[in-house]
Amino acid sequence: MTESRRLGASHLHTPKLCLGGNVFGWTADKATSFAVLDAFADAGGTLVDTADVYSAWVPGHKGGESETVIGEWLKSSGRKMGVATKVGMLPWTGDDGTTLSPAAIAAACDASLRRLGVEQIALYYAHRDDEVTPQEAYMEAFAKLVAAGKVATLGASNFHAARLKSANDIARKAGAPHFQALQPEYNLLSRHAFEGELQDYCVEHNIGVLPYYGLASGYLTGKYRSADDFGKSVRGGRMQAYLDGKGPSVLAAMDEVVAETGATLAQIALAWLAAQPGVTAPIASATSVRQLEELLPAMDLALTPAQLEKLDAAGA
Numbered sequence: 001m002t003e004s005r006r007l008g009a010s011h012l013h014t015p016k017l018c019l020g021g022n023v024f025g026w027t028a029d030k031a032t033s034f035a036v037l038d039a040f041a042d043a044g045g046t047l048v049d050t051a052d053v054y055s056a057w058v059p060g061h062k063g064g065e066s067e068t069v070i071g072e073w074l075k076s077s078g079r080k081m082g083v084a085t086k087v088g089m090l091p092w093t094g095d096d097g098t099t100l101s102p103a104a105i106a107a108a109c110d111a112s113l114r115r116l117g118v119e120q121i122a123l124y125y126a127h128r129d130d131e132v133t134p135q136e137a138y139m140e141a142f143a144k145l146v147a148a149g150k151v152a153t154l155g156a157s158n159f160h161a162a163r164l165k166s167a168n169d170i171a172r173k174a175g176a177p178h179f180q181a182l183q184p185e186y187n188l189l190s191r192h193a194f195e196g197e198l199q200d201y202c203v204e205h206n207i208g209v210l211p212y213y214g215l216a217s218g219y220l221t222g223k224y225r226s227a228d229d230f231g232k233s234v235r236g237g238r239m240q241a242y243l244d245g246k247g248p249s250v251l252a253a254m255d256e257v258v259a260e261t262g263a264t265l266a267q268i269a270l271a272w273l274a275a276q277p278g279v280t281a282p283i284a285s286a287t288s289v290r291q292l293e294e295l296l297p298a299m300d301l302a303l304t305p306a307q308l309e310k311l312d313a314a315g316a
Contacts, residue, residue: 002015002016002043002044002299002300003015003016003299003300004044004046005280005281006208006280007123007153007180007181007208007210007280008180008181008202008206008207008208008280009180009206009207009208010123010152010153010180010181010208011152011153012046012047012082012122012123012152012153012181012208013046014045014046014047014082014280014281015044015045015046015281015299016270016271016274016281016282016298016299016300017045017270017274017281017282017284017295017296017298017299018045018047018048018049018084018210018281018282018283018284019036019037019040019045019047019048019049019283019284019285019286019292020048020049020212020283020284020285020286021048021049021050021054021066021067021069021070021285022049022050022051022054022055022066022285023066023285023286023287024036024050024054024065024066024069024070025054025055025061025065025066025068025069026054026055026058026061026065026066027287028286028287028288030069030072032287032288032289033069033070033073034069034072034073034076034077035288035289036286036287036288036289036292037070037073037077037079037081038073038077038079039289039292039293040081040292040296041077041079041081043296043299044299045081046081046082047081047082047083047084047122047123047281048070048081048082048083048084049084049085049183049210049212049283050066050067050070050083050084050085050086051066051067051085051086051087051089051090051125051127052064052067052085052086052087052089052090052108052111052112053086053089053090053127054066054067056090063090064111064112064115067085067112067115067116068115070083070116071115071116071117071118072117074116074117074118075117082122082123083116083118083121083122083123084121084122084123084124084125084155084181084210085112085116085121085123085124085125086124086125086126086127086157087099087100087104087105087108087109087112087124087125087126087127088100088104088125088126088127088128088130089127089128090108098130098132098133099127099128099130099133100126100129100130100133100138100141101130101133101137101138101141102137102138102140102141102144105138105141105142105145106141106144106145109121109124109145109150109151110150112124113150119149119150120149120150120151120152121150121151121152122152122153123152123153123154123155123181124142124145124151124153124154124155125154125155125156125157125181125183126138126142126154126155126156126157126159126179127157127158128157128158128159129156129158129159129160129163131163135163135166135167135170136170136174138167139167139170139171139174139176139178140174140176142154142177143171143174143176143177146177153180153181154177154178154179154180154181155179155180155181155182155183155210156179156181156182156183157182157183157184157212158183158184158185159179159182159184160198161196161197161198161201164179164182164198164201164207165201167179168205179207180207180208181207181208181209181210181280182198182202182207182208182209182210183209183210183211183212183283184198184209184211184212185211185212185213186209186211186212186213186214186273186276186279186282187211187213187214187215187216187220187269187273188216188220188250188254188269188272188273188311188314188315189216189219189220189242189245189246189247189250189315190213190216191315191316194209194211199276199277199278202278203277203278207278208278208280209278209279209280210279210280210281210282210283211273211279211282211283212282212283214269214270214273214282214283214284215266215269215270215284216242216247216269217238217239218233218239219239219242219247220250220251220254220265220266220269221264221265221266221269222251222254222265224239224242224243225248225251226243227240227243246314246315249314249315250311250314250315251265252314253310253311253313253314253315254268254269254311254314256310257303257307257310257311260307261301261303261307263297263298263301264294264297266284266294266295266298267294267295267297267298267301268301268303268311270282270284270295270298270301271298271301271302271303272303272308272311274298275302275303275308282298284298
């Protein structure tokens with residue numbers, strides 16, 4: 001039976017995989033997105049991750065496309081799925097212009113609720129820190145959303161350790177809800193920003209961690225083993241840094257674990273993440289049911305201590 005993990009001290013539970021929704025309404029059309037969501041739910045998935053800014057970077061899009069697709073799926077399917085979404089990267093055109101001002105947070109939350117068609121957002125993140133708005137102001141704004149029943153759990157994404165700690169200290173001092181989840185960039189090749197002070201803080205304070213870019217934009221699937229492979233995707237240009245760095249040694253260690261387990265590279269990359277201290281579940285997206293089906297076994301894959309040590313050493 002697939003293991004279900006509690007997200008920190010929150011009420012949320014998820015298996016060792018959270019579905020990324022950044023592709024919905026972008027590289028996955030509506031029909032494909034619905035099929036992927038159905039397959040994830042069928043496999044026992046309980047949490048899908050999105051943001052109001054997805055996919056504002058696409059010509060003709062303005063943000064909210066992913067939330068809209070998820071909302072339409074929830075309504076048409078009648079199925080239950082926890083939704084995590086975010087505020088803080090979609091430009092705010094209100095009177096102060098700051099991304100986490102109280103006005104921006106309140107307006108963005110209401111817009112997300114409308115698009116999702118839900119009464120409450122399961123997990124609401126500050127998508128990135130706002131160093132212009134006082135932390136007291138934005139933590140109070142988030143607390144008001146929880147008090148109003150619009151949000152169940154608060155999270156932070158892309159925060160440094162000192163700022164996550166100060167935000168939570170402010171909330172605790174006020175007796176208000178604090179950030180109970182963290183979404184950092186973290187994978188076998190991108191470790192320095194999370195490991196150390198930030199990871200230690202999350203472990204000590206029971207903050208659930210849901211990392212993004214768990215597959216290093218596809219490099220850890222083995223798709224880009226040389227510069228000749230860069231043309232396989234629009235992401236290919238990002239791979240040179242991995243190729244010049246520890247990418248080849250990490251893939252070599254992963255190849256050894258593939259031989260030992262029979263698992264795929266993607267499954268191994270996600271299972272390594274799920275085994276790290278503080279991590280509840282990695283986030284991964286899929287643009288087809290077939291792609292999702294290749295990721296799903298990571299929910300049940302447990303690497304041995306020796307395998308984890310081998311992978312750690314290759315990327316250290």
